[in-house]
Amino acid sequence: PSGALMKIPPSLLKQQTGRKGKDAWTSYKGRVYNVTPYLNFHPGGKAELLRAAGREGEALFMEVHPWVNWEGMLGECCVGILVGEGEGSL
Ligand code: HEM
Structure with missing residues (x-):
């Protein structure tokens, strides 16, 4: 991971849909x-990956390919940890 991790409440995650100029977070x-940097490289396509954007992506991911090493592939793309609403800080 590079840089400090943000505390991210659900309401912030929800805005990061990969649309309207926003990065795609999951x-x-x-x-x-x-x-976002992985969208064009995802073997399952951009649209599929975007289905997980703006929300928790674990269930969708595990449904499709539980054998894929998420942390190994996206570890460097970690931007923060999920916290409860109201506990967030940027
Ligand atoms: C395929 C990575 C999220 C749908 C793959 C493959 C990788 C990958 C490595 C190739 C797997 C293989 O051939 O064994 C990731 C990562 C994700 C992610 C790192 C992290 C967010 C998702 C999500 C969906 C999805 C959220 C669906 C909503 C698919 C599909 C394929 C695929 C349908 C199959 C493509 C094919 O074989 O034709 N993904 N994926 N992926 N992914 Fe993902």
Whole structure:
């Protein structure tokens, strides 16, 4: 991971849909990842990956390919940890 991690409440994650000029963020095991740099490289396509954007992505991910090493591939894209609403800080 590079730089300080943000505390990210659900309301902030929700805005990061990869649309309207926003980066695409999704979460896995309590950590939030910016998947924008990976969108064009995802073997399952950009649209599929964007289905997990702006929300918790673990369930969708595990449904499709539980064998893929998320942390190994996206570890460097971790931008923060999910916290409860109101506990966030940038
Ligand atoms: C394929 C990574 C999220 C749908 C793959 C493959 C990798 C990968 C490495 C190739 C797997 C293989 O051939 O064994 C990731 C990572 C994700 C992610 C790092 C982290 C967010 C998602 C999500 C969806 C999705 C959220 C669906 C909503 C698919 C599909 C394929 C695929 C359908 C199959 C493509 C094919 O074989 O034709 N992904 N994926 N992925 N992914 Fe993802």
